[in-house]
Amino acid sequence: MLTLNQAANILKQDELLREIVIGDDWRFEVPANLKDRRLQFLSYDSRRIAPDTLFMCKGLHFNEKYLEDAIDKGAVACVTENVYAGKDQNRVVQLVVNDVQKAMALLAREFYNNPQQELKVIGFTGTKGKTTSVYFARHLLNEVFDHKVAQLSSIAECLDGEHFEEAHLTTPESLDLFRMMRQAADNGMKYLIMEVSSQAYKKSRVYGLHFDIGIFLNIAADHISPVEHPSFEDYLYCKSQLILNSSKVIINRECPYYDLLAQKALAAGNQVISFGSSQSNADYRYVVDSPHEFHVATFSSQQLQLTGRFKINIPGTFNDSNALAALIVGRQFSDDTVAFAKGLEKTTVPGRMEMLSNQRGLLACVDYAHNYLSLNESFKYMKNTYPNGRLIVVIGAAGGKAESRRKDIGEALAKYADVAILTSEDNFFEDPHKIDEEIKAHIDNPDVEVHINVDRAKAIQDAFNMACPGDVMFMAAKGREQFMHEKGRDIPYVGDYQLTQKLMREYDE
Known part of the structure; x- marks a missing residue:
């Protein structure tokens, strides 16, 4: 009051x-x-x-x-x-x-009596990997702190350590954010792990909120449009505000703007911790041992020691990097790496790199990937893991925003896809045919077979109709979401995962 x-x-x-x-x-x-x-x-x-x-x-x-x-x-x-x-x-x-x-x-913030003072607030930003990293961090901290960890992500919100509700924004409006933080604190939560989008700073959703730890995963051109960011510089600037508003800053050493970010953090008097692969000179480095397994070593005497071998069950070597970022967060509060390992291995993320298959040998991956960095990494992983089959991609692009993404999607498809089925994502007020034609214009590889079907459910059916054993289908951008944004309304949609699961059974008969 x-x-x-x-x-x-x-x-x-x-x-x-x-x-x-x-x-x-x-x-x-x-x-x-x-x-x-x-x-x-x-x-x-x-x-x-x-x-x-x-x-x-x-x-x-x-x-x-x-x-x-x-x-x-x-x-x-x-x-x-x-x-x-x-x-x-x-x-x-x-x-x-x-x-x-x-x-x-x-x-x-004042109306809800400064709930951030009762929580350790941890924010992840990056063009890709925010959601997965949040889930990794919540799971491993829960193993140590007995489900005292709240979560705010683009998929789901958890304010009591157990129950989840569907999210509507990557980072909630400030009024909702502080209300939910108050609810989490009143529920006895001690930690809050959240995604922090560029729009959260562009639109002041986290204005006045100081983070105990801020993590910068990566960055690539995205969300460039008249209604989001006018330029990449503006996008990077907004994301970098997390660096200035966090006491400890964990930065990917292999990010091309690492020096700029580290300089900003140090100028603000914040501690900088770096992470990366064995090819970097980061404080903490990971080495991939096999698919789903990696080990970590510490290369700085100024940082808390973190070593061990870890396993994750989410496909993609890029997720080893996300897992390491979460491990470093956990290490700031505990040295129980055995518990961390249990938490990482338990982690699943709805709609993130979810693999489905059937007895006929059909394979499909459902993922929220929707920008160049995410698609490039995901497609590369699929081609390396399943080299003998075709990569059949079902994909669209959001209407009314991030218009540069259409070129990026086309380029990623040209580089990796064998078949591209262009369809609807969230059209908002744009014509999906126009969006798909813009993507198609940037698929400059004549070997890519391109189809357009703006009915998303039928486009996924098309993928199954043309798939052969050994091929892998990739359903991009919608995950388990059961709605489509269309002309100011949320239109019910079965969900990529739900439909793919159903078709896997039907095509097994």
Whole structure:
């Protein structure tokens, strides 16, 4: 709970408050008769309003009708970047600010009584591997700390160490984030492991949140579009903000921007820890012993010792690197590598490199891979692991964002695929035929057989129809998601994994 005066003072401390507007009265101080007005609820959704709500007028093109709806339902104050002069201006106290997103983060942090102070907060960022690394870290810490580990990921949220709910954003909006952190702390959680996207910093979702440990896995051009990042520099800059907002920073030594990232961390007074393969000069290095197995050694006397042999059950040698990053996180809190090994071996990630097969010899992999770095690594692994069959890929690209990804997908298909079946992913308001044609234009290898079927379920059926024993089918980007974003709505969808599993049985008969 906050009072109106407390809310105003929080905004003033960060120089976000421009003025307070009550009807025709413009001022900088809350009137004496309103200072103790209680704000019992925070919301940015006009459908979720309770009495005495502080409403956030969030969004680039905020529609004032949402504010009016919120006032009718009980909102008594709002945070806005634009002064509202409509029919209800005398019924609401307006806190006019420079940046609603930053204001919302600071107010949510205080409203939920600073839950981050009761948790060890660990954030993973990177173009690929965030989700898998979060799952690795949660599993290995759970082995040591008896399920006192909460998780926020693009797949699922876990706030009590046991139960999971489907996630809607890679990193939640700040109001939801601090609410969930408070719930986790109240549930007795001691650790929170979360994905931190570039948009989390671009849109100030984690503004005012300091991480105990921040992990930078990798980076490649992605999310470049008019509605996300205007350039790669902006994408890298946003991701690098985790480096500045973490006490300890764990960085992939083989990242091409390692020096820049390490310099930023050291300039901020943060500890830098590096990791990488045996080919790097990292503090911690891994050596692949066989598929699914690797060993780790420490090469810096300034770091905590971490050695041992580990096994994971998620395909792809690139996941050895993700597992090492998680191990280094665990080592900051415990030296129980036996427990860490158990946790890693138990780790599975829904929709991540999930292999399916049947008695006929058909093989399929379901994965969320959707950008060049992820696809390149996944395709390369498939070609090396199954060299005698064709790689049949079912893939699309999201509409309305990350437009550069279409070129990247085409190039990855040209490099590795034998058959490309282009289909829908999440079209939003774009024509899937147009998206697929743009991908096709960048498949410059004439040996790749290209098909287009924008009905995703039928496209997967097409893959099964043309697959022979020894071929491997790769269903990219949707994993186990059972919806498709289409023209502002979530359309029910069976799910790549669920459909592939069903077809595996049918094609076994």
